[in-house]
Amino acid sequence: MNGMVKLLLVVVAGLAAGWFSALHLGSSPAFSGLRQLGAWRILPLTGGAESSPYARLAFFSRGELPPSHFNRLDFIATTDDSGAPLRGACAYRLEIRHQPVRWWALSVYPAADSGVAAALSEISSMTAQPGARATQVVLSALAMPGNWLPAGQGRLELRLRLFGASMLARNALLKAAPARIIRGECH
Amino acid sequence: MSRLFWLLVAILVAIAAHAATVLFLPRMVMSARMEEVAKAASGANRFAILDADAAARLAGRPLKHMLYGACLVEPAGGAVEMKVAIPAGYWSLTVHSSSGAIIHTLNDRHADGGRLNIVFTAPRQEGEGAILAPRMRQGVLVVPMQGGRALAVLRAHVSHPGLRQRMRRDLAATSCRFRPAAPS
Numbered sequence: 001m002n003g004m005v006k007l008l009l010v011v012v013a014g015l016a017a018g019w020f021s022a023l024h025l026g027s028s029p030a031f032s033g034l035r036q037l038g039a040w041r042i043l044p045l046t047g048g049a050e051s052s053p054y055a056r057l058a059f060f061s062r063g064e065l066p067p068s069h070f071n072r073l074d075f076i077a078t079t080d081d082s083g084a085p086l087r088g089a090c091a092y093r094l095e096i097r098h099q100p101v102r103w104w105a106l107s108v109y110p111a112a113d114s115g116v117a118a119a120l121s122e123i124s125s126m127t128a129q130p131g132a133r134a135t136q137v138v139l140s141a142l143a144m145p146g147n148w149l150p151a152g153q154g155r156l157e158l159r160l161r162l163f164g165a166s167m168l169a170r171n172a173l174l175k176a177a178p179a180r181i182i183r184g185e186c187h
Numbered sequence: 188m189s190r191l192f193w194l195l196v197a198i199l200v201a202i203a204a205h206a207a208t209v210l211f212l213p214r215m216v217m218s219a220r221m222e223e224v225a226k227a228a229s230g231a232n233r234f235a236i237l238d239a240d241a242a243a244r245l246a247g248r249p250l251k252h253m254l255y256g257a258c259l260v261e262p263a264g265g266a267v268e269m270k271v272a273i274p275a276g277y278w279s280l281t282v283h284s285s286s287g288a289i290i291h292t293l294n295d296r297h298a299d300g301g302r303l304n305i306v307f308t309a310p311r312q313e314g315e316g317a318i319l320a321p322r323m324r325q326g327v328l329v330v331p332m333q334g335g336r337a338l339a340v341l342r343a344h345v346s347h348p349g350l351r352q353r354m355r356r357d358l359a360a361t362s363c364r365f366r367p368a369a370p371s
Contacts, residue, residue, distance in 0.1 A: 070294075
């Protein structure tokens with residue numbers, strides 16, 4: 001094989017390997033501090049002295065600004081509790097544990113690896129029942145009574161954002177899944 | 188021997204590409220975000236409340252229950268003074284460096300009611316050996332910058348859709364202004 005062609009192939013292979021390995025480490029617990037809590041994952045090391053460049057890279061590669069975990073914890077789910085991808089064709093029941101935070105917001109977005117996206121729908125702690133131990137939310141395409149989060153078509157991504165947790169609460173919040181996602185009927 | 192040589196070349200290129208991705212991708216995204224904010228605010232050192240599209244371009248996946256404002260801070264040759272009209276309820280201010288690192292962050296637990304004054308200082312203003320940590324000086328939060336540019340992003344919680352216009356009006360009193368260094 002011609003030397004130049006060989007060099008080109010090796011350089012392209014090296015570039016691809018370098019690029020993908022950097023992005024891959026953004027989802028590696030050892031490098032990015034990623035935590036998987038049930039169906040939810042979180043990258044808490046985006047700011048502060050312990051921040052990881054791979055955690056920040058994971059946000060930037062999706063075109064997002066990394067949040068300061070001091071202000072906000074972002075939990076992301078693209079599957080239900082059984083591990084099946086979230087789909088607009090199914091209904092899901094979510095049980096959001098009561099969180100020791102100022103407020104929370106649950107948003108649903110079209111699932112995509114990158115690019116900006118407006119929320120298809122959103123619900124916040126303003127709609128939570130006072131005194132309840134958990135807030136029940138139904139994610140479905142069809143309107144439902146109670147806290148209904150309208151779903152879109154295709155694969156979905158859920159984001160649960162918790163705002164204003166104290167440092168003590170933050171450590172506890174990073175140890176357990178913030179909500180259960182139970183699949184109901186699909187059509 | 189030849190195979191080993193090409194394998195080594197591939198590994199070296201991969202290491203370089205890996206390091207470049209980790210170092211430069213955040214800078215490229217931040218640079219684009221900074222330009223977006225400068226465009227929305229008609230320049231650097233000006234504060235703008237962002238509409239839904241601009242908020243999506245800035246934050247990636249914005250919240251509907253949030254109002255976003257931002258200022259591209261460029262204190263070269265002086266300082267930038269930001270006077271935040273503190274909204275009622277939850278708010279946060281996050282300052283990102285041009286590399287994407289979070290330089291400083293505040294929320295409504297730190298300041299309440301009225302106005303919050305922040306001064307971003309250029310690195311050389313601090314003097315050699317100065318501690319580059321944010322500090323309070325005569326009621327003003329001084330944030331020393333290590334680089335030439337930073338992005339200050341203000342987020343305010345809109346607890347009810349009916350409050351959005353009023354909050355927008357109140358937040359519009361926030362200013363971001365360049366202050367030239369005093370002549371020595």
